[in-house]
Amino acid sequence: EPEVTQTPSHQVTQMGQEVILRCVPISNHLYFYWYRQILGQKVEFLVSFYNNEISEKSEIFDDQFSVERPDGSNFTLKIRSTKLEDSAMYFCASSDPLDRPNTEAFFGQGTRLTVV
């Protein structure tokens, strides 16, 4: 069964450092997403990406964040200068809307980011 894969599974970084979280969405999907979940809190939308550009972003997704699809398979989230409050589980997801309702998103296993 196709799946979304994320690397690394756990990343520890020092405050102020840049991190890149990597994702390989399901190959025939068109929409890609990043969500995050701070421990004990709900899953929050960060950004969606379609046709090689950002289609939507939340207030959380400020200038410190960027996304890129550097090739035909990878989808990355970069945090330029990490803060303690960026510590969270980051989930990548993809979906294949095909302009029909109830197109679900499939999630990767997540990258646990710990900023120290």
Place this chain on the structure above:
Amino acid sequence: RKEVEQDPGPFNVPEGATVAFNCTYSNSASQSFFWYRQDCRKEPKLLMSVYSSGNEDGRFTAQLNKASQYVSLLIRDSQPSDSATYLCVVNKPPGQNFVFGPGTRLSVLP
């Protein structure tokens, strides 16, 4: 009003019980509805989509009431393996963004 609200939980039930989860959403233009389950420190996994006519998958039944902006999930004959957090997820028009509810945690005791 929050975009997606769920019963606060947690629900602690004995094995074999029937459990109902409720969810309300604020955006009347939403068209896609899902229930995901999330095990501790794992990714959300799709449990089932929710169709306007209601749908059933084994022990799980989902209902949608668009007039009331209400989504429900019923689990019959609950099993310890059903223990997880259940997330109500709704699309946010006009784009393809999904909004998650805070989740309701379920513990089924053997």
